[in-house]
Amino acid sequence: MSDSAVTRLRRQIEFIAECDKLKEIFRQTQNTQSRRAENDAEHSWHLCLCVIVLAEHANAPHVDILRVLKMVIVHDLVEIDAGDTFGYDTAGQVDQHARECVAADRIFGLLPTDQARDFRALWDEFEAQQTPEAKFALAVDRFQPVLLNCRTDGGGWKRHGVTQDRILARNSKIADGSTAVWQEVEQMIQAVVDRGHLAAGPAGKPA
């Protein structure tokens, strides 16, 4: 290889080594077996699996599954710097996007320029939620924690006192990517409420 090709490869390897830090960013969801907190790397892999298993349930007829996979592989890398913001932490969400943009500049900026631009574009596409690929990626990103919470008696929801009405409001975005998955998710959440692990929510508010 030429010197510049070696330099390029070494820069790519530094990026891959830096991203090892994603394994230490812990989430509010618990894994079903050990019940320890899930980390972002495990979560990102589980999303990849969801994408290839559930692809047929995407609303859009011709979703580019390769682009969806690339999106879910990189979607949480910004949390290496910005940390995980719990989905029901409304205070933390105020400046979440701003914090994550700074992180995206630094982390994707470790790559060679052309790849830095491509990876940043994937993250921007996910954040903007305009394409069928971004919508399906978000659908699995919301579905997977619902699955873990439902399989751990309410898990992170219960610990934080999150009620059914808020869970449904937050996760209804799943329907933008897959109405089939959303219909099933509504039933999964209801079953956790019926088993007594979650409260329905304040009276008078839509459930």
Added chain:
Amino acid sequence: MSDSAVTRLRRQIEFIAECDKLKEIFRQTQNTQSRRAENDAEHSWHLCLCVIVLAEHANAPHVDILRVLKMVIVHDLVEIDAGDTFGYDTAGQVDQHARECVAADRIFGLLPTDQARDFRALWDEFEAQQTPEAKFALAVDRFQPVLLNCRTDGGGWKRHGVTQDRILARNSKIADGSTAVWQEVEQMIQAVVDRGHLAAGPAGKPA
């Protein structure tokens, strides 16, 4: 959705929930930050990242990256039942493939029949190592633990007394998928030896 479509989706969700167990299968490699043992889910995500970052370095000119990604996403699922076999555990490797085939039957068999067949075919393709996609997937599957071991002063190699000659012999398969990555890996391993963390190996044996 029809009853049969709902049944199909529920079967897919059961498979995704079962695969959560991959997060509890621990490997001999250590993550670079916490130095705790890496698990298979984290490893599989890190491979996905390697695939999309290093794709240009594949030997074959037209590697199907989507198939490579699918392969690395599912390649370790058999370890949910068969456990992780350390790459330098020659005793454990004797019946490794047989144990993993039984696991593949059960785990992929949780999926609807057509998907069970497709996922099993991906795993079989990876194991057979005949296609450019399988060779590139194996190259990243060998490269990633080398990277972690090199960034943790020899990590799992050192703990098990694995010498440079054995490390080079095992990992030379990387060259079948990417000669560029293999050339860099040889230098990475040499640097760990030069820093005094690894022994070169028995005198008289090729290093």
